[in-house]
Amino acid sequence: MDLNDEGSHFELKEIQTLSGHTDRVWSLAWNPATGTDDTQPVIASCSGDKTVRIWERSALTRSWDCKAVLEETHTRTVRSCTWSPSGKLLATASFDATTAIWENVGGDFQCVSTLEGHENEVKSVSWNASESLLATCSRDKTVWIWEVMPGNEFECASVLQGHTQDVKMVKWHPTMDILFSCSYDNTIKVVWAEDDTGDWHCIQTIGESSNGHSSTVWAISFNAEGNKMVTCSDDLTLKVWEADIEGMRSGDDQVLWKHISTLTGYHDRTIFSVHWSREGIIASGAADDAIRFFVESKDSAVVGPSYRLLLKKEKAHDMDVNVVQWSPGENRVLASASDDGTIKIWELATNST
Amino acid sequence: MTLGLINANPIVHAKKERVARCEDPHCDDAVDPLDIYDFVRDIRDPEHPYSLEQLSVLSEESITVDDKLGRILITFTPTIQHCSMATVIGLCLRVKLQECFPPHYKVDIKVSPGSHADEEAVNKQLNDKERVAAALENPNLRQLVDECLYSNEL
Numbered sequence: 001m002d003l004n005d006e007g008s009h010f011e012l013k014e015i016q017t018l019s020g021h022t023d024r025v026w027s028l029a030w031n032p033a034t035g036t037d038d039t040q041p042v043i044a045s046c047s048g049d050k051t052v053r054i055w056e057r058s059a060l061t062r063s064w065d066c067k068a069v070l071e072e073t074h075t076r077t078v079r080s081c082t083w084s085p086s087g088k089l090l091a092t093a094s095f096d097a098t099t100a101i102w103e104n105v106g107g108d109f110q111c112v113s114t115l116e117g118h119e120n121e122v123k124s125v126s127w128n129a130s131e132s133l134l135a136t137c138s139r140d141k142t143v144w145i146w147e148v149m150p151g152n153e154f155e156c157a158s159v160l161q162g163h164t165q166d167v168k169m170v171k172w173h174p175t176m177d178i179l180f181s182c183s184y185d186n187t188i189k190v191v192w193a194e195d196d197t198g199d200w201h202c203i204q205t206i207g208e209s210s211n212g213h214s215s216t217v218w219a220i221s222f223n224a225e226g227n228k229m230v231t232c233s234d235d236l237t238l239k240v241w242e243a244d245i246e247g248m249r250s251g252d253d254q255v256l257w258k259h260i261s262t263l264t265g266y267h268d269r270t271i272f273s274v275h276w277s278r279e280g281i282i283a284s285g286a287a288d289d290a291i292r293f294f295v296e297s298k299d300s301a302v303v304g305p306s307y308r309l310l311l312k313k314e315k316a317h318d319m320d321v322n323v324v325q326w327s328p329g330e331n332r333v334l335a336s337a338s339d340d341g342t343i344k345i346w347e348l349a350t351n352s353t
Numbered sequence: 354m355t356l357g358l359i360n361a362n363p364i365v366h367a368k369k370e371r372v373a374r375c376e377d378p379h380c381d382d383a384v385d386p387l388d389i390y391d392f393v394r395d396i397r398d399p400e401h402p403y404s405l406e407q408l409s410v411l412s413e414e415s416i417t418v419d420d421k422l423g424r425i426l427i428t429f430t431p432t433i434q435h436c437s438m439a440t441v442i443g444l445c446l447r448v449k450l451q452e453c454f455p456p457h458y459k460v461d462i463k464v465s466p467g468s469h470a471d472e473e474a475v476n477k478q479l480n481d482k483e484r485v486a487a488a489l490e491n492p493n494l495r496q497l498v499d500e501c502l503y504s505n506e507l
Contacts, residue, residue: 024486048486076490077486077487077490079483095486095487095490120487121487123483139484139487166484168483184477184481184484215477216477216481234481269459270482287459287482288459289457318456318457319456319457320482339456340456
């Protein structure tokens, strides 16, 4: 496979630039229910211009168009957006301290619920795999877990106060109801609830003493199997972690995530985003305007897994790259967004020589 | 005496002689520290009717530029060790530079080493882009920053 062939040459081809936002684009999300077979891919993006834009690729022209602008709801920057696993709902997190839930009602996106409670800016929102739970986090240092009830009702199930600073991102494990959060306090926390008791508590804090980051951790991403995760930080490194997935599945809450690799020396400015593709390619977006790709390296000289740089795309954008996200539908297609106000669609291709 | 100011008695220095510079800011393409200094030296202190230069919060030596890489580093010296206005000054510097320089310049702002009791914490906040963006959406803070940037010279 070409990823294992160190002689393979890759290039990142720009497919299209999506313009429209009038301020920096903080985040984007591919609708997981689209982009396969007969449905055209859809992306939601959110911005400092207080709006969320929905983009769809035309079946006819293969060109991306803006289908909707969700405005007049959030009163400040919209920091993060994420689709529910079924693709039916979109959650948006804002500096206005609320999280809005949107539903596509006959082509029209309507705000069907607003989650309030955080004391200040909400930074991130995440749905669990079964769509029964939502998590949000904020500069108020808390992580909230919400239960999804019938009729688009959301009930707060827990308010977690473990972090000592601004929480930057929350992410549910891809298959299990385990919640991860990362923070300005440099740590990553792992949270779960015993059975259905609803007693959510922190089972692990990954800090500097466990080979953790030495500055703000901005993002977390899991591999397809869910037994590894990669985190990115203001400390200019990516760190890869591993856990015994079978142990976790059997309900063992003593299973710990262990550090297996630190990718250092590749970035010289803050790394804001990291995303692990189904195929195993780690993409990173950083404050030096570049996008980088890493894969596991089959280096027999090194004990344990190691990672190598597959490609560095300099000047991917004119300004900081805030987010990178692989397409769930198409192979090796990536979307990125930037302080320059644009979203770009890319294809990671091999240079056939 | 005015109550409530963090530093009620700052030391005020005379303004430095302005060296006559080429009128056209692009007369030589490279950006040097003095180009940047000219933009920030007259920013008014949040608490006192004096410029950052007059209070020796900034000087030409505060600024380093790597024009090729497009990187700017500014260090500033708050007038006292426990200055809670340090973050406001940092925000003023960032906003001013954003306005005056092309967006591809990367700007890092720090307090000069040893000049503040919470040096690491202040530096971290000043360089967290998300925190800066959120702070500038706060109308009161934004107003204070605007006053520091746009108030007329005495």
